[in-house]
Amino acid sequence: MKQLFFLALSFLLISTTANAQDYKDAKKAYNTFTLDHFNNKAKLKDAKDAIDKAMGAAENQAILDAWVTKGKIYNSIAEEVLQVKTTGLGKLEELPTAEAPAVEAYSAYAKALPLVTKKFETKDILAGFQAAQGFLDNFGRVAFEEQKYKLAYENFQLLLNSHEELKKNAQKSILDTEEAYNYAMFLTATAALLAEKNDVAKPLLEKLYQAKYDKAAIYESLYTMNAATDINAAYTYLDEGRKRYPEEISLLFADINHHLKLGKLDILIEKLKAAIAQEPNNVSLYTVLGSVYDNLYQKAETAGDKAKGEEYFNAALDYYNQAIAKDAKNVDAVYSIGALYYNKAAVTTQKMNTLENDYSKEGLKKYKEMKEEVFAQFEKALPFFKRAEALDPNDTNTLIALKEIHAKKNELEASKEFKRRLEVIQGGGKNEKPYYQQ
Template sequence: MNKMILGMLALGLVAVSVQAQHADAKAAARALAAYNLDPHASKERLKEALAAILPDPVGEDAADPKFYILKGEILNTLASQIVTVKQTGLGSVEELPQVESVAVRGFKAYATAVEKHAQAINSPGYLLRDVVKGIQESQGHLYNFGIYAFETQDYELAYLNFSSGLAAHEILKKEGQESVLDDALAMMDQKYITGLAALNNNMTEAARPLFEDLYRANYDNAAVYEALYTIHASGEDADLETAYQYLKAGREKYPEEASLLFAEINHFLKQNRLDELIDKLKTAITREPNNPALYLTLGGVYDNLYQRESAAGNSDRARSYFDQAFNYYNQTLEKDPANFDALYSSGSLYYNRAATLTMVLNELSADGSPAGMAKYEAMEAEVFAAFDKALPYFQKAERINPNSVETLIALKEIYARKNEPETSNALNKRLENLQHGGINETPFFNE
């Protein structure tokens, strides 16, 4: 994990105007000293310090840990000023030098100083003390700038700062020094927010070890289980069985957590495990009784069960599921009368019923006896009754979305069966317009 974290420390572009082609440590030190004497009156001196220290070092500076300590100090100074402005509201961040990933760059400078100190012959011990102090200060900046990035939804930058905070902890521990992440809970909190930033930036492989660590540590946050479900259920190597085990564990530990319940509902929807969904959706409805999406989803589950039982010839069960589907679609419309999906689904429910009955009607047409004709006429009446019930839902759906291909197909067929060719043809023209890339600016069925 440390290798992964350190590998992410890619640096951004520098917005400071750099005057020299190579770093000038002496000029940077003089400018920083002048700035420290009067920070409020000499922001230009801080700009000068940055301009002198940010270019690549050459010669002796490239191997001198003191150069990188100075660089880290200057960058930490800028980071401190930015945090002060943000926390107090005094002044403007735009007035300060603009350095991308400033906190990360400061930490990286100190991390390089550690390497150079270890490589140097007879490098004085006090330098390592200065490095440790700088890294400890960097930890606070890395956390703050990670939060700033997270709040603006720049999750890549947030991850870069938070993961650098974890890397800073590893360096401090290697040197036997104190870290703000020595507390076990603080460390878990840091891993959690780092993993969350990674996951929000679709960096599932970076997020995986962090959330797995939290799971093993029994970190008290339901989002850990949802995150592990998402990680294992995503990508080319998705393992839904393993993913669900994390989700199941989360549901058992946090039975009242709505986000885990909805994740479980979506899991069963993906796997078409309809019978198991009903109780879970009803539970969700008791928790969010004004959420029309839950009623719509439960209506869809019953709709699918109706179609399954109807195809199997189980008429009684099919009829029960049909009624339940219509009931929940209707409850959706009570919550949201302009819900296109509920209108279209209600119309489709009756349309599909008519289509199923039409197949029976075709079979009855072979019997020309009086009894057979009577059955045919009775079934034909049921077919037209189902189409008539579907019609107003499709009409309302078309008013809301005149560019729904499926709605226009259903309306065109219904009017053809009702022997109203003028209306059917007009709807067909609107359908062809869509199929050729056009748009229907206004609905066909106006109020």
């Protein structure tokens, strides 16, 4: 029994020792690969499998050489993968599978660094960081193009980290120039934003803003991130960006949306006209400008300024018509003209209702005139709502307008049909075909 116990203990010790030495198997396979990259690709796979297994053992995680070996293996994987992707020579199937080899390589060297006990031991680690930099940059860009933004961010962030480590040790970095460093920071911030890591992106963008880095997107992004907490303070970024990049259309659109949120319609008109001058074929700009004038028309009518109201009404109609002239199937513009006439009828109806109890000759006459005017506006609105329904038979607003107009015209069957169609949508269904044909 005693002899069996010692045999079991010996086996345990042998097994533990074997696990601790697994990283040397990886090192051996890797060294064989380096002798002939072209013919020994299988050895790189063996090296990866062995190092991944070895680094799962706690005892290996305390060995500096094990981490350096892992860093070298994953840098080589990154190099081989990039060579296949950029030159088309070789096959990815011949190489080890690793989604983020440059990230793995950097992380291995970073874990090796605290284990250094002698100054000369940092040499391999710093060389590993330098080699990893190019791979982190390239893999970050590839991931970005493939819309893998979290992965792109991880590569770019470690590229920045590698630069800091190299600078601490007075070593060369591919980010040594101000332009290279700022561009890497911009890529990191952009990838972080798209990966929904605003907390990471914001300080990077602030640094770029302070450095006056030449990218219009910095100003738009900082505006967007700050608008939720203080829209007026956020606008300072947008305003500064617009002054620095007056021709940048994305900043102009952000400016337009800002003033739309605030309802500053007079300012919007100027900005929308500027946008149309820059993008004359952008139909949505004409529609938005038409809606701004429509809004101003309703305000003027409510205030009793008939002359100004008519001016705004005509301007709205003009821009909606310009939109349709550029795209006859633009449902927003088509619907908006119908709504413009419909709303005019609604304003007139409100005024008409004030005369309901006026039975004087003059009052009755005015009431009749207004009623005729209301129906005239409905008649003008109806063709546009019909066209809008033909283009989109499932728009709720269009169906409501058609139901109401047909009811007011005493066309009850048509009104019931649109009520039924409306109920289909409200029940989660869809109308397969429009009622009106184009």
